[in-house]
Structures are given as C-alpha cells and as structure tokens.
Amino acid sequence: MIKCGSFLIALLLCPTLYLCSAGDTLSVTCDGNSQQTYFKVNTKYYFIWHTNVSWFNAIHICRRLGGDLALIESASEMQSISNYLISQGYGNTWLWTSGNDLVQNRKFLSVTSGMPLPYTEWSGGQPDNAGGNEHCVHLWLRNNSFRMNDWICSSPAQVLCQSQNHSRCIDDYN
Ligand SMILES: [Ca+2]
Secondary structure, three states: OOOOOOHHHHHHHOOOHHHOOOOOEEEEOOOOOOOEEEEEEOOEEEEEEEEEEOHHHHHHHHHHOOEEEOOOOOHHHHHHHHHHHHHOOOOOOOEEEEEEOOOOOOOOEEOOOOOEOOOOOEOOOOOOOHHHOOOEEEEEEEOOEEEEEEEOOOOOEEEEEEEOOOOOOOOOOO
C-alpha cells in the first residue's frame, strides 16, 4: 500500500489519489511542536496523552498537537476504542473525551463538534453528577468494556485525542 504522507509525496507517487490508501498511523506537526503520531482505530486516528491533566488542559493539548478531544459517534466506534484500549493495557487508565454538560446540567455536548453527543454509552449508574460537580466525560473500564462516566473536570486523567476532520466545514470566500 502507498501511504500518502504529504501532498507532494502524493503527487509524486500517486497518479490518482484513488490509488492511495490510508495507513495505520498519521504524523501531524503543528506550529513547531514535535511531531505527533496518531494511530488508526476503526475509521479515525487517535493519540493518547499519557500525562494526567484536567479536562480543560486536555482540550488545549489535543489542539496543540493537531487534534481534538475524542468524539465517540457510534456503538461500533465505542467498541473499537474499548477493544483497542484493553488490548494495549490501558485497563486502569481514565481518559478524557470531548463530552461535557458545563453549559447546561444533564445536556451533554461535545467541545469538539459543539453539538449534542450523538452517542453515549454510560457505565452503570452514570451519569450521576456525584457531589453536583461532575460535568466532563471520561472513559473507564467497567464490566470488561470502556464506557463513559461524568467526572470532575479539574480532576487529572489521561487524554484521548482524535485527528481533526478538516472536511467538516467549507470555507467559501465568494
Ligand atoms: Ca459520575
């Protein structure tokens, strides 16, 4: 398979872009920061930030490295991520995602899309807004699958970032 790492390489190696298929990793470099490698799971590319940080810090880390906090959009995506995390030994890891109900309690939006979460897979009894202070969504392993939980946004967790969907919006300057 030919991996098109840049537009120039694509032009040189791929007479038509249809001959190129996406690889299993994606390298992104932003604004002089070190290159970040994303891995492919199902249809999206992700990376995990392995330092525990607040949800607010997590947003900026993903953006700084060319991504966004993960937005899980379907049961298949949730299951694929869960399988991957388990296979890679992340069973004790909590990971921030883009979901939050900071604007309105119990109305969960994605800071990545600005839209209501299209899919949720809460672990048992969640979201419970324990202590009235849980407004950010992370993943944790419960009953052999990674599921969602609302948690305190300032608490420290690792971060699941996804690559940005540059085709989501269209710039039209006409
Ligand atoms: Ca909770």
